Amino acid sequence: xxxxxxxxxxxxQTAKLAKTLAGVTGGDLFEIAPETAYTAADLNWxxxxxxxxxxxxxxxxxxxxxxxxxxxxxxxTVFVGFPxxxxxxxxxxxxxxxxxxxSGKTVIPFATSGGSGMGGEDVLRSACSKGTKWLPGKRxxxxxxxxxxxxxxxxxxx
Numbered sequence: 592x593x594x595x596x597x598x599x600x601x602x603x604q605t606a607k608l609a610k611t612l613a614g615v616t617g618g619d620l621f622e623i624a625p626e627t628a629y630t631a632a633d634l635n636w637x638x639x640x641x642x643x644x645x646x647x648x649x650x651x652x653x654x655x656x657x658x659x660x661x662x663x664x665x666x667x668t669v670f671v672g673f674p675x676x677x678x679x680x681x682x683x684x685x686x687x688x689x690x691x692x693x694s695g696k697t698v699i700p701f702a703t704s705g706g707s708g709m710g711g712e713d714v715l716r717s718a719c720s721k722g723t724k725w726l727p728g729k730r731x732x733x734x735x736x737x738x739x740x741x742x743x744x745x746x747x748x749x
Contacts (some may be wrong), residue, residue, distance in 0.1 A: 592749065593665050594618030599683050600673035600732040601629055604733035605703045608740075609672045612701065618670065623687050623727045626655035636677070647677045668699070668749055671715075673739045675704035675730070685718045694722030699747060702730045 596618045599696035604621070613620045622707070633642035646652040660666075671687065673680045680702070688698075698719055716725045726747055 592667045594668045594670070595621060595663075595666040596670045596672065597621040597623055597660070597662065597687060598670075599623040599625075599674070599681060599687075600672075601634055601674055601681075605672050605674050608701070608703055608731055608735060609670075611735060611737055611740050612670055612672070612744070615737055615744055616668075616670070618668075619665045619666075621660050622658075623673075623683060624657040625683055626657045635686045643676060646682045647679075649682075652682045653689070654681075655681040656683065656686055656690065660691065666696060668697045669693065670699050670701055672701045672703070675702050680715055684715060688718035689716060692720045694720040697726060697749065698726040700728030702728060703733050704730055708719070 594616045596609050596613040596616065598605050598620075600606035600609070600622070609620060609732060612618070629642065632638070635641045636644060638644060646654060663669075669683060673684050677718070680700070684700075715728075716723075719725065729743060
């Protein structure tokens with residue numbers, strides 16, 4: 592079984608967790624980097640005109656991704672990580688999920704958040720190809736220990 596840990600991280604917190612998860616699973620890392628990087632002003636959720644606010648208010652928004660996974664076909668399991676924005680995954684995660692054929696693969700979301708829970712999983716699941724095995728996501732701290740992440744991964748029964 593070959594594993595990919597794909598992640599989007601605006602502040603570095605999700606990246607930290609993704610690296611821990613890749614260490615636990617032996618998976619490859621792929622950063623879901625936006626074609627145009629987010630600035631601090633873009634991420635100001637209190638500004639109704641900020642880029643992130645505009646994207647999150649538009650369900651059809653699909654921010655462009657800077658790179659591609661070289662050979663998605665080689666992976667059986669794909670963990671997809673992101674920070675929680677407006678109680679759900681950032682729109683760039685939908686861009687990622689709609690960009691590949693995940694049929695026959697297991698997709699597991701994971702998220703970091705200062706307090707919000709995981710929401711909007713139905714939207715993410717519907718962005719995947721038919722035939723994708725979707726496992727319920729989990730919100731974790733960027734400071735999770737390897738042992739804690741290992742316990743979660745083992746609980747998935749992969």
